[in-house]
């Protein structure tokens with residue numbers, strides 16, 4: 001049996017080796033390594049795919065969040081509501097800009113920002129909300145939109161883990177819309193292990209607002225529209241042409257990659273629904289799930305370390321996303337003086353299993369039968 005990995009970026013590359021190699025070679029021979037036609041073409045294809053008016057690529061997902069916040073012209077001390085159960089980037093950019101993160105808890109079933117906790121955390125300094133579409137499914141954007149409208153707040157969607165997932169965003173319509181294109185600004189990451197991953201770092205910013213798009217485009221390229229003419233303070237955050245070339249090929253297969261992840265998740269769901277000490281991931285209402293991660297909860301009588309060691313002995317890797325919520329981390333604990341019990345509980349009992357587009361039935365059967373045989377000692 002092929003070695004089981006949490007992600008298998010090399011096998012995915014091998015499937016499209018010729019196509020990707022040709023694209024890369026064309027860029028190398030063109031001499032246009034920074035921006036240029038390849039990057040423009042990719043931005044255009046992604047905007048068509050997402051039905052997003054504006055797509056601005058950048059160096060990585062963390063920069064995408066940073067630039068998104070910069071473009072809103074917030075003032076030092078302004079507050080931004082963030083989930084505590086997320087990857088650190090969502091929050092570090094808030095702090096880097098002198099803004100204050102206000103942590104809220106997540107839903108115990110979907111692991112997503114709990115929209116019913118937003119209102120009681122709003123103050124006269126609150127300016128924005130960052131919903132994170134964690135593990136590949138969308139937050140309740142209908143409720144979050146209502147809150148944002150009521151209190152005149154910006155929404156920056158962190159769609160780093162959910163590219164390709166769509167959701168219903170309004171009560172009156174069943175129309176579905178891509179994650180990242182609902183709020184004022186959305187972002188994603190093309191980190192290699194992401195559902196749409198490149199061969200290094202990469203990211204993108206989405207907006208439907210012309211003015212914001214112009215500001216964002218300035219910021220990612222040193223604040224300049226014309227070379228050596230700086231309109232605003234910016235930074236160097238550009239997607240490489242080589243990464244854009246890889247992404248252009250892979251974007252054509254993103255739906256297929258996501259379907260393959262869903263196939264793996266459905267298989268796991270079926271087997272684990274018969275195991276009473278495993279809680280399978282719940283689906284958020286009105287949203288697709290593209291399973292960037294397949295994360296289960298273990299019941300309290302199961303020792304997570306023992307379980308993961310047992311799997312590792314059988315050559316099955318696992319990961320803990322995330323072992324400590326951000327409001328308990330040394331760097332961020334001063335921003336929070338309440339306990340956020342759901343996130344704290346999740347950090348203690350969650351565990352993620354291998355999931356990616358290259359998993360085969362033999363590997364899946366092996367993982368499931370090994371887990372079924374587990375007996376807590």
Ligand SMILES: Cc1ncc(COP(=O)(O)O)c(C=O)c1O
Nearest residue numbers: 060061062087089160189190191
């Ligand atoms: C939820 C979330 N936000 C932001 C990021 C940051 O993306 P990048 O690693 O491209 O900077 C990640 C990446 O892991 C993420 O998972």
